[in-house]
Amino acid sequence: MDPIEKVLSFIIEIEKLKDVKRKTRPVGLTRYENAAEHSWHVCLAALMLKDHANEEVDIDRVIKMLLIHDLGEIDAGDTIIYASETQAIKDKEAAGLKRLLAILPQDQAEEYLALWYEFELGESAESAYAKAIDRLPPLLHNLHGDGHSWRDNHITKEQIFSVNSRIAQGSESLWSTLELKLEKAMTNGILR
Amino acid sequence: MDPIEKVLSFIIEIEKLKDVKRKTRPVGLTRYENAAEHSWHVCLAALMLKDHANEEVDIDRVIKMLLIHDLGEIDAGDTIIYASETQAIKDKEAAGLKRLLAILPQDQAEEYLALWYEFELGESAESAYAKAIDRLPPLLHNLHGDGHSWRDNHITKEQIFSVNSRIAQGSESLWSTLELKLEKAMTNGILR
Numbered sequence: 001m002d003p004i005e006k007v008l009s010f011i012i013e014i015e016k017l018k019d020v021k022r023k024t025r026p027v028g029l030t031r032y033e034n035a036a037e038h039s040w041h042v043c044l045a046a047l048m049l050k051d052h053a054n055e056e057v058d059i060d061r062v063i064k065m066l067l068i069h070d071l072g073e074i075d076a077g078d079t080i081i082y083a084s085e086t087q088a089i090k091d092k093e094a095a096g097l098k099r100l101l102a103i104l105p106q107d108q109a110e111e112y113l114a115l116w117y118e119f120e121l122g123e124s125a126e127s128a129y130a131k132a133i134d135r136l137p138p139l140l141h142n143l144h145g146d147g148h149s150w151r152d153n154h155i156t157k158e159q160i161f162s163v164n165s166r167i168a169q170g171s172e173s174l175w176s177t178l179e180l181k182l183e184k185a186m187t188n189g190i191l192r
Numbered sequence: 193m194d195p196i197e198k199v200l201s202f203i204i205e206i207e208k209l210k211d212v213k214r215k216t217r218p219v220g221l222t223r224y225e226n227a228a229e230h231s232w233h234v235c236l237a238a239l240m241l242k243d244h245a246n247e248e249v250d251i252d253r254v255i256k257m258l259l260i261h262d263l264g265e266i267d268a269g270d271t272i273i274y275a276s277e278t279q280a281i282k283d284k285e286a287a288g289l290k291r292l293l294a295i296l297p298q299d300q301a302e303e304y305l306a307l308w309y310e311f312e313l314g315e316s317a318e319s320a321y322a323k324a325i326d327r328l329p330p331l332l333h334n335l336h337g338d339g340h341s342w343r344d345n346h347i348t349k350e351q352i353f354s355v356n357s358r359i360a361q362g363s364e365s366l367w368s369t370l371e372l373k374l375e376k377a378m379t380n381g382i383l384r
């Protein structure tokens with residue numbers, strides 16, 4: 001198959017990410033967010049916050065990671081962060097991503113699979129920062145949406161602080177800001 | 193205000209792009225697309241098709257353009273490409289973008305406003321390519337969706353070929369591929 005035709009098939013197949021529902025509602029909307037619009041949101045958030053990463057990051061690699069980071073959810077579905085870090089879920093996402101990337105020319109498939117594994121590991125400066133940014137929107141959605149997803153999914157204060165404190169691995173200044181907001185949310189009853 | 197707080201306010205304000213409805217339905221979905229998920233889709237399409245741009249492009253600048261290209265629609269709304277190129281609409285989008293960018297620290301606001309104007313002009317290699325990619329998803333949605341948006345909006349064959357032939361300014365090989373698909377769509381009755 002012609003390389004352009006392969007990419008067009010990929011572009012059509014990934015439309016399905018627009019139909020993957022996440023667990024929070026965007027600020028001001030009553031419906032749940034989908035994983036495609038979330039992917040756009042974190043790319044732009046990462047770009048605008050890049051000077052606050054702990055280490056200097058190659059923001060272009062961060063954005064590429066975030067553009068593809070949720071593609072595996074087309075087959076695996078979205079899982080809330082507080083329950084998502086099991087090997088079974090990660091394996092399902094990896095398999096889903098591989099199925100999609102196999103539609104592309106082989107060199108591209110290999111490049112983006114490697115980038116996804118780097119993101120998942122979270123050890124490079126870029127992936128630590130990308131993972132920190134990925135955690136930001138659900139916090140904002142809850143903080144500005146009466147903690148709806150925390151309540152609906154029975155997430156405890158301890159879980160919220162423990163899982164999200166890992167934002168500091170990518171951006172200590174971002175985590176300091178968010179930590180204060182979470183403490184305020186305990187005072188005003190949004191986080192209970 | 194603290195720079196991080198400014199960016200967080202911006203990140204919350206741009207959530208509204210998830211509520212801007214476009215004029216086509218994604219392949220396989222019955223609902224209309226929103227401008228946020230579209231923005232993600234064109235970023236990834238641009239990345240995967242970059243070797244087919246007419247000139248070598250700085251793909252990272254292309255992606256940044258596409259991440260912000262529709263932000264003005266939060267205030268201006270989405271207009272179908274066949275009717276969008278009036279000065280009044282462009283002015284409204286520019287005003288909308290400026291309102292949003294004013295939430296950010298000033299240096300960032302200036303950088304992204306300049307990038308948006310470059311995109312709108314479409315004269316640099318990056319913006320010509322970005323504009324070509326921006327036109328791709330609506331064509332795929334129509335070609336794989338019985339020409340729904342062409343029909344609903346009374347778009348003629350002549351308009352479709354004339355407006356979209358400008359894709360060739362960014363990627364001749366992409367336009368050749370799409371032109372063949374449009375001709376086939378005339379034969380099989382999707383484009384009538």
